[in-house]
Amino acid sequence: MDKITLYQWPAITGLESASPFCMKIHWALAYKRLVFDPVTMADRAAVIALNPRAKLPALKYGDNIISDSTDIIRFIEERHPEPRLYPTDPAARARAIILEDWGDESLYWHLVYERWQIEDQYDEYAAQLFPGVPRQVQRQFRESVVQGLYGQGFGRMTVEQHRAKLGEALDALDATLADAQFLCGNELSVADIGVGAEIHGLDLPLTPAASAEVRKRANVMRWLARIAKAVSA
Numbered sequence: 001m002d003k004i005t006l007y008q009w010p011a012i013t014g015l016e017s018a019s020p021f022c023m024k025i026h027w028a029l030a031y032k033r034l035v036f037d038p039v040t041m042a043d044r045a046a047v048i049a050l051n052p053r054a055k056l057p058a059l060k061y062g063d064n065i066i067s068d069s070t071d072i073i074r075f076i077e078e079r080h081p082e083p084r085l086y087p088t089d090p091a092a093r094a095r096a097i098i099l100e101d102w103g104d105e106s107l108y109w110h111l112v113y114e115r116w117q118i119e120d121q122y123d124e125y126a127a128q129l130f131p132g133v134p135r136q137v138q139r140q141f142r143e144s145v146v147q148g149l150y151g152q153g154f155g156r157m158t159v160e161q162h163r164a165k166l167g168e169a170l171d172a173l174d175a176t177l178a179d180a181q182f183l184c185g186n187e188l189s190v191a192d193i194g195v196g197a198e199i200h201g202l203d204l205p206l207t208p209a210a211s212a213e214v215r216k217r218a219n220v221m222r223w224l225a226r227i228a229k230a231v232s233a
Helices: 020-031 044-050 069-079 090-117 119-129 135-152 159-176 190-202 208-216 218-232
Strands: 004-008 037-040 058-061 064-067
Touching: 004 020, 020 069, 020 090, 020 190, 020 218, 058 069, 064 069, 069 090, 069 190, 090 119, 090 135, 090 159, 090 190, 090 208, 119 135, 159 190, 159 208, 159 218, 190 208, 190 218, 208 218
Parallel strands: 004 037
Antiparallel strands: 004 058, 058 064
């Protein structure tokens, strides 16, 4: 089998990588029982040399380099279809794709808000993500991220508004999981990996208020435990 290398952003306490998109790939590869070498990257110039969009994860599979977590999972699925991450039923497959996108494009910004927008939480996050980097450089990087958050609309919310919106999303997720093992049936899918990586990223000591909200939802917590079991069995 071709050698697999996962290029990822640095780890923080509780996660192999601070990026939920990198965690998606960790889980996808683990679920398919594929051996891979994780390579942590922190130098922006090196990341750009690998991916001109300056984003990670990136996956090297033999001579192929694939960027974007969704594209990576589809690439892996084509070459290693079992166990499946995309349901065979067309309706379930469509649901999985939609929910993965919800995780990537909506829940993700709640995580960004908690880590980057809230002052005291950012300081702890930055200390883990940028050890040894001068505070001024950390702040410059933060400004660019917060600008993106503002452009998405999340950065214009007060903390109370953001957390109310997060609570509504968690309520919807909890209700969806009331009578279901996973988001698209009885088997893990790309929806669980995509949404779960975002929720798991919120359930950390460095974001205590968000973690408390996640832990209030019993169905969500049981679902996260099932994901952990599925990707580690």
